[in-house]
Amino acid sequence: xxxYFVEEDLxxxxxxxxxxxxxxxxVSRVMRMQSGQEIYLVGGNxxxxxxxxxxxxxxxxxxxxxxxxxxxxxxxxxxTLFVCLPKGDKFDLIAQKTTELGVDYIVPVASRYAITxxxxxxxxxxxxxxxxxxxxxxxxxxxxxxxxxLDLMTVDQVAKSLQAxxxxxxxxxxxxxxxxxxxLKESLKAVQAGQHLAFFxxxxxxxHPDEVxxxxxxxxxxxxxxxxxxxxxxxxxxxxALTALSYELEL
Amino acid sequence: xxxYFVEEDLxxxxxxxxxxxxxxxxVSRVMRMQSGQEIYLVGGNxxxxxxxxxxxxxxxxxxxxxxxxxxxxxxxxxxTLFVCLPKGDKFDLIAQKTTELGVDYIVPVASRYAITxxxxxxxxxxxxxxxxxxxxxxxxxxxxxxxxxLDLMTVDQVAKSLQAxxxxxxxxxxxxxxxxxxxLKESLKAVQAGQHLAFFxxxxxxxHPDEVxxxxxxxxxxxxxxxxxxxxxxxxxxxxALTALSYELEL
Numbered sequence: 001x002x003x004y005f006v007e008e009d010l011x012x013x014x015x016x017x018x019x020x021x022x023x024x025x026x027v028s029r030v031m032r033m034q035s036g037q038e039i040y041l042v043g044g045n046x047x048x049x050x051x052x053x054x055x056x057x058x059x060x061x062x063x064x065x066x067x068x069x070x071x072x073x074x075x076x077x078x079x080t081l082f083v084c085l086p087k088g089d090k091f092d093l094i095a096q097k098t099t100e101l102g103v104d105y106i107v108p109v110a111s112r113y114a115i116t117x118x119x120x121x122x123x124x125x126x127x128x129x130x131x132x133x134x135x136x137x138x139x140x141x142x143x144x145x146x147x148x149x150l151d152l153m154t155v156d157q158v159a160k161s162l163q164a165x166x167x168x169x170x171x172x173x174x175x176x177x178x179x180x181x182x183x184l185k186e187s188l189k190a191v192q193a194g195q196h197l198a199f200f201x202x203x204x205x206x207x208h209p210d211e212v213x214x215x216x217x218x219x220x221x222x223x224x225x226x227x228x229x230x231x232x233x234x235x236x237x238x239x240x241a242l243t244a245l246s247y248e249l250e251l
Numbered sequence: 252x253x254x255y256f257v258e259e260d261l262x263x264x265x266x267x268x269x270x271x272x273x274x275x276x277x278v279s280r281v282m283r284m285q286s287g288q289e290i291y292l293v294g295g296n297x298x299x300x301x302x303x304x305x306x307x308x309x310x311x312x313x314x315x316x317x318x319x320x321x322x323x324x325x326x327x328x329x330x331t332l333f334v335c336l337p338k339g340d341k342f343d344l345i346a347q348k349t350t351e352l353g354v355d356y357i358v359p360v361a362s363r364y365a366i367t368x369x370x371x372x373x374x375x376x377x378x379x380x381x382x383x384x385x386x387x388x389x390x391x392x393x394x395x396x397x398x399x400x401l402d403l404m405t406v407d408q409v410a411k412s413l414q415a416x417x418x419x420x421x422x423x424x425x426x427x428x429x430x431x432x433x434x435l436k437e438s439l440k441a442v443q444a445g446q447h448l449a450f451f452x453x454x455x456x457x458x459h460p461d462e463v464x465x466x467x468x469x470x471x472x473x474x475x476x477x478x479x480x481x482x483x484x485x486x487x488x489x490x491x492a493l494t495a496l497s498y499e500l501e502l
Contacts, residue, residue: 101481184502228353230393232392240498246479248498
């Protein structure tokens, strides 16, 4: 069943919800749905209902909530990914796939070895695009939360923000090369439901030692970790980390 | 250091290796390397050496093995992925990413709900292309094995081949929808080093119940499993499964 996120809170059976703009266009023009057909709505309060379309006008449609759907599609922890700008369109893939894998916040990071640079003008467009990708992937993967793509940060700014998290795991190739593969599992096994866990991923060229030092100084909750013995591309590493989290906590 | 796979076995320090064709072109024209520079070679016997270029001619170059590199980049089990043909260029992504994640064999499968069809002529070209992607990804991720892309099979043929594996896990959306998320972890925890584990992934439209029945009948070593509570796209599921395997066995 087609799934849409709406801003208003969904509270009770019988509630009437008005759909306009992009959702209206998608339901009526792309899917060519008719009155009487059912869609799946997720409210701003992250509650999901099956709803029946009961009126379609030129620019809006109305749907009536039929029955609440109890489901648990979200990771038991909140997750933030700090992602140093990768090359080309790799960030699109990261946004789509990590949304499928349960991420909550994605923070683009400007780092020293990154070839890709965002001007402040470019950043706005890029972030809008990534946000759109997250929304579509959230609909497709049946999530009840749309991940948020936050503003571009520097590594210094990331370091200063780290008190907000229960843990930060930095994917670090040197840790992998040294054959020290145990930290990720150790950290994920210690995570408790309701905590907020963050991950940091470098760009293709890796993370500069000064940047690593800057992050590590933020506290003992910051750890370097390996993602296994093979060298993963910049866009594969975030997928690995979130899958590991899902495997540890959800399966 | 640039890494290349060669056919001949690499046996001892001082051995001279001749490089022609694509490797020659890449070393001399793309990387513009000179005599005296070092490259990384992996032999047909899956042994890796650092080698020094000691001669570059018009169409070939010679390198001398300097020192053996002891490394363990491969999963402790052999893995085969049966992948029903996904839409568009999604198979390219699957081949690249699962190579990074350690796959050994990839088998394209023609299934009932797949929109993509390969004619026998098309299959040859597609398989060559996927094989090339695997090779490049193997070089990039520092593997000592290049995964092999095998010929297109039908689901019936897959079912008949299943005695060759110690286990087959079928990623099945209905198992996930039923909230039964435990099988993957249970199976991966029971895997022993040296075993050969296979996975089966449906196309976008899912696996037909008759196909599931056909595979399940092959034996008690065939299991249905969930990849967590969210709906993963066809190309994300193989990445999830292999990451879970790596996390369980390598970290």
